[in-house]
Amino acid sequence: MRYIPNSPEERQEMLRGLGLSSAAELFDSLPQDVILKRPLDTPEALSEIELLERFEAMAARNAAARRPSFLGAGAYHHYAPTIVDSLIQRSEFFTAYTPYQPEISQGTLQAIFEFQTLVCQLTGMDVANASMYDGSTAMAEAVLMAERVTRRTRVLVSAAVHPEYLRVTETYVAHAGIELGRLEVDEETGRTSLDASALDDGVAAVVVQSPNFFGCVEDLRAFADRVHAAGALLVVVVTEAASFGLLRSPGACGADIVVAEGQSFGVPVSYGGPYVGLFSTREKYARQIPGRLAGVAFDKEGRRGFVLTLATREQHIRREKATSNICTNEGLIALAATVYMTAMGRRGLQEVAAQCAQKAAYARRRIGALEGFSLPHSAPVFNEFVVRAPSEAAGLLRRLASEHNVTGGLALSRYLPGRPNDILVCVTETNKRADIDALAEGLKGSSR
Amino acid sequence: MRYIPNSPEERQEMLRGLGLSSAAELFDSLPQDVILKRPLDTPEALSEIELLERFEAMAARNAAARRPSFLGAGAYHHYAPTIVDSLIQRSEFFTAYTPYQPEISQGTLQAIFEFQTLVCQLTGMDVANASMYDGSTAMAEAVLMAERVTRRTRVLVSAAVHPEYLRVTETYVAHAGIELGRLEVDEETGRTSLDASALDDGVAAVVVQSPNFFGCVEDLRAFADRVHAAGALLVVVVTEAASFGLLRSPGACGADIVVAEGQSFGVPVSYGGPYVGLFSTREKYARQIPGRLAGVAFDKEGRRGFVLTLATREQHIRREKATSNICTNEGLIALAATVYMTAMGRRGLQEVAAQCAQKAAYARRRIGALEGFSLPHSAPVFNEFVVRAPSEAAGLLRRLASEHNVTGGLALSRYLPGRPNDILVCVTETNKRADIDALAEGLKGSSR
């Protein structure tokens, strides 16, 4: 096997050196009755040429990857500068592991520290961790953290939070003695409405997403005041990180915990992963934060370096009392996001956000003007919005794809059976005007 | 411009620091009448997205790149392990230059030393240089070197040498007072015939290619004896380096100078370049060799390192008396070849060669059996051979491509108008049996 350095002959010699005559004897400490007596029933080895052909053939069956697309809803098509991938492919970064030994891991550690800082800058918070699995698990961890901080057990979640994020959170809290309540969405505005009655002193946190699942930008400021008045925490969820370039930061709006999906920052959509969860909060909650943290440290000569710190929160020390069970996180994806944020930089992040919003506005105008189509929600949006079609959305989108070669967006019925005709359309800087026009034309042509 | 670190503002400050008020003043030492008074008439800047779209669109117009191909004749489709490209893309290798400062260039220098050694091992010679531009210029340099060594001025070149190599050599020697003679090819065997009469004492060298342009393996041993008897040098040219894995080395056959095209060693065909010229010779001629040489050196503590050596042969010191005018060579391609030879290794180079020969033999059987087609030459071949078609080759190949989607080989008429119906077919380890069968079927179907 070409990945194994020692040749069969060398291994024989090594066995002899150990006083063994065959590799099988290496497993003598296993009872005979657990030993597998046959070869595994997996395929024969493939050469590089054959392997690439197999995967290319399978990839060719992913027709959607070849079409202009207006899908968003938690995964976004943004442009990633070429240097993002070339830098994360340096073996110094991608083959290393968690920086347990800081003296020979400063590259990883400094990058994590830079990542934490960038996340704080964009979310408007004080402290960020080294990453969570993704946005959905970050939201679940935020709910668990809110319980730890407040010692309260009810959490109100906006119905306009990404449905999959909600499901994941339900799974995480199922055994944590946390009860999830629901905040309805105003049909007209598309925004979450917070009824005072629900906000009693049993509420640990209120969770809202902005831009929310329907693309509407929530009035976080208003939430913050009322949530804090009730002694609860405001948890803000962001699935489209590109919005940080334009929208007021959750921190500036009074959020206590901000979680986000970082995929928009130079990470391919890659059929759903690997992505990276961003998690940030206020200074005072630093010791309640889940996951890894890099911090500044100095050596005897006073030279600055970075180390993993506040480890007493973590599972390898606190075990069942840890703030989370997470160990391996999304390091390399966090690095990709760090390179992306640095390469695009202050002005680039602003321009991407502006182009997304501008192009979405153009698409809204085009589609809104279509006979029979409407835009049900009145609240301002960033780059996603709901379109109400004259006919059943799923079928319409199928025709759009097959007849007009455009992936037109998401049929909300996938998650919300009660909204059969609604389509969630997402527009980014990668969608050309011509694609948007084709979408509009196609929608018209495909609606029957 | 995003590749320029200093911002416009920073550059203004720097100008002020120099007592200048505008960038234009940087060019005050130029006479006004040579200053360009208008912007260049080249296109406006493109973003990454736009640039990639432009090149992808142009690449899509290279239909031949998407077809099974049996083209060889100096450029060969071989498989390159993925690690070849990933290793040469390390910035430590590809952004560095000629290792003028050995203390911070040992990576490049050791790789060159390894390249030189591998070239010697494969060609069966004592000394190899750090690379030439390609096989064709390496042949020209070999002819010039033969003149330096022998002080004779006539060079006999086999008519079975790659026609483009011959043209290049003609250009190089046009002003060197060297006269090129021609050795005819035996129509029946396809091998070069050496008539004794031509081998007088004015002959500096005899140049033969093996496998030759028609794919036939020459009897080098026989050449060597007679050439040496005449006091001349035997220069052997190899265009298909994969053949080293199977054929007796030119060195073992008595060659004095061996030049080869190294493209077969992990280098993409890339429409003709960049490739890499291999150049090796006997110990005694080391100081006559053109181009760079890396050699062993030690520091004060006796630690081994490598340096560029015997520089007194080169242009930067000897100027017009240099052994060659070459300066920049094909360093990175030589590295790619080094990684390839190392990754395939002793057994891999043998297996590639064996598979090429086996598949070529199969193709010969299939095509030779086709009604109306013949194999005009009787000499043994490696992986290329001439097929004589019942009709004009160029048209036949055009039909083969359009109707059967196979690039069937090279119409020899491109170089040899006298051979209208001949096709040079090349088969490598990358051609599947199914492709070969398709070729045979296609040839039958396309011949009218």
Added chain:
Amino acid sequence: MSITKATTHVTQNEALVFERSQAGRRGYRLPALDVEETAIDDLLPAELRREDDLEGVPELSEPDVVRHFTRISTWNYNIDLGLYPLGSCTMKYNSRLNERVARIPGFAGLHPLAPEEDAQGALEVMYELQQHLAEITGLPGVSLQPAAGAHGEMTGVMMIRAFLDARDGVTSDEAKRRKVMLIPDSAHGTNPASAHLSGFTVKTIRSTPEGLTDLDHLRELCASGAVAGLMLTNPNTCGIFERNIKEICRVIHEAGGLVYMDGANMNALVGVARPGDMGVDVIHLNLHKTFSTPHGGGGPGSGPCCCTAELEPFLPVPRVVRSDAEGGGATYGLDSERPQSVGRVKAFYGNFGMHLRALAYILTHGRDGLREATEAAVLNARFIAHGLADTFDRPFDSPPMHECLFTDKRQTRKGVHTLDIAKRLIDYGFHPMTIYFPLIVQGAMLIEPTESVGRAELQQFVDAMKEIAREAVEDADTVLGAPHTTRIGRLDEAAAARKPVLRWRPAEKAAGA
């Protein structure tokens, strides 16, 4: 003996990106906006827009960015530089071919919400990987959704929770619930943390002097009733195979519990023995260990769960399923109609990019190569164990599997501890082993070479360790002061934790950068 594997060389210092930033620099370019511009206030009212103009976010040119990350990267040790013997982490070779596969546009550019009929290739990849993992573990039910090992643990124990509640019909009644999860004291910290997160009360099982699970103690704990299950790592974190595994499973099953196996150490078993054949009910695999997906400086990972047919209904949704059209040809789909499922543990379907790499690993090795890798990994660990047996204290003498465990007992006399030995290894050109884990062994040094290293380098490692042992006696200060060859020396982690600085702020300036 002098240090031959490593030496020192000039390296670049580099400040933080924020310290490097210069107003006005640009490292990007976008195509010009190609639609009529909408007045900003019509897009979004001012109160919803950022006010801080992204103050503090870096402004750099492309070469600045490339140099920054290239420079800091050179401070990292990594697998492509040599042996990286972190015990329990399986730092094996990361194939470039697999990286290439993961970047094929048809996969990297595929949106997770694309209609299933337009994503058949991706679904096939996941389905095929599930099949192979089922065969390798001997457990037929597979979900690729968990993003890492700990995530897989949580998923697995939640499945146990759901199964028991369904079986015992006590979904509602807290009191009657089986709440006790047994975990050996040698277990990895994520085990109790995951059990806790899933609502279990953790009870700890002692290990025997041999480093094995104490069967008597296990029986005792089971007797007390209310046992939901056991989380066991096998080979355990001491690198020893739990030879009583079948009996252990029997005891748990008789007590009405289920057995969860932590598969972090499967690199010792692939192709040799299958957890399903041992009586295990559910396991997680670490694709970033056993199946070589890159560790990426801390992640991403992938922690698929494999389980018995009994437990399959409880796996997370959606499941990737296959339906065969009569007359051959199969189509793949996502199925969320699993009423008993524990639910979702992650948005979408898991770390698909890692699934691609793991499948590429399995297909590249092939049936025989998978077993060959296991044998080579165990052999390498044995080689080291053998080489160091006379020099370092071995807490247990059962033969090690894919990793071997030593302690600093013989060195502490002179005040040299595991941490010092680890730091000194850096000067010898190696990444240190895992230290102070498992917790039950004082001054533990857990060494896992994997199959990806050759004999010569293994010998260099053995020689280095012996040399350090000698230094510990003859020249302790050299060891205590190590490392001596790195850009920066040992960092004061205590001080860092006392006054944590977790982000850059404009005030702070770079020390010597």
Added chain:
Amino acid sequence: MSITKATTHVTQNEALVFERSQAGRRGYRLPALDVEETAIDDLLPAELRREDDLEGVPELSEPDVVRHFTRISTWNYNIDLGLYPLGSCTMKYNSRLNERVARIPGFAGLHPLAPEEDAQGALEVMYELQQHLAEITGLPGVSLQPAAGAHGEMTGVMMIRAFLDARDGVTSDEAKRRKVMLIPDSAHGTNPASAHLSGFTVKTIRSTPEGLTDLDHLRELCASGAVAGLMLTNPNTCGIFERNIKEICRVIHEAGGLVYMDGANMNALVGVARPGDMGVDVIHLNLHKTFSTPHGGGGPGSGPCCCTAELEPFLPVPRVVRSDAEGGGATYGLDSERPQSVGRVKAFYGNFGMHLRALAYILTHGRDGLREATEAAVLNARFIAHGLADTFDRPFDSPPMHECLFTDKRQTRKGVHTLDIAKRLIDYGFHPMTIYFPLIVQGAMLIEPTESVGRAELQQFVDAMKEIAREAVEDADTVLGAPHTTRIGRLDEAAAARKPVLRWRPAEKAAGA
């Protein structure tokens, strides 16, 4: 001041691949042979087959190979680590985007002998690049065939040879031929070497105390007749623009000769001034300098020739041509019907992969960016010249263009020479400048920062040079012994040349590897 830019860090030693080789190791796998096997003797008679079984060629696994080349790579300084101020080499940023472009399968996988109709995209790339280079140089005839600068020189002077012979109708008669090629004493060694290769007799022109071509000497040499032409670098190798360029060209033209310009220093002129407008007849460009194609540790390069309409018929064949179909749409083709051509200088069409990168560079910069880069490059050189003016001897005081020239004159008093200063720069974290070139300046230090470096690092360089100047006085030994921070110290090049060891042989074993 202490050294802040660089320090030392642990690095791996590594032997030669041959010393690492172990019989039986494999790093490759091919698909099984899928055709009936022919008996080896029927394939090839034994006497034509290898007998040595490739003895000595390495046998290694894939991880062995990856580690070998990764380890040795870390010993290289490179552009992505920082300033690489090799004068005359234009070590500018190498864009990753261009690397990506060159690897697009439709280009990388295209065979050079593919029928023209199936290679239209590649031909268009070359044609468009030719157009842009013609505009940039002001010279309409372009061939992309030369593989490097020296190759372009040879091509250009051969074109002059052919043109003159045709014009003077003396192709046959040696005696009547114009044989004298004038070359300034400051020229790069490739100039005389290329002239010689093309059958010219080289006569050297003196430089003036200002570092310019001596016009009187030029006139003198022209007077003697038989002058075929002049090879001039502009800005010249002292980094100074030849302000008399028009007069120089006039003189040569009046003498019946042609002017060849070595375009290695075009990074000082792109978008600002055009050789064609100065009277130059033919020039080569170094795409691997001015147009940023990677230097690759010594190559590949690309050295296109651009010439006047008069000289165009003499360009190498084949030419890449465009024919416009009426009604729009163009097709591209290869034209070899050029009876006056000097012929081929390379198989196929040049280093196409470099053509792709250079075109990507031109399109990414755009019209304005090209000029901006030139301005930034000259500005950076001026910044350094200004910063070092008081510390190092400047042989000429004309304002430098894209590179600046100093000497070690003020330092030699204490025995410190250019070589020592260069080596000491390594300890300060920089790659040294070009040294001892041009030859006319004793102890020359030619510094070319290019546009790809920021102000802060330029200042670090200036500070380092000043610090070294101080050391040269106060602590000469530190400078004479430099570098002190590298894996190996100064190597004995003299000994290496005396008994050259140019390849590994089984006998030789690795010293400390």
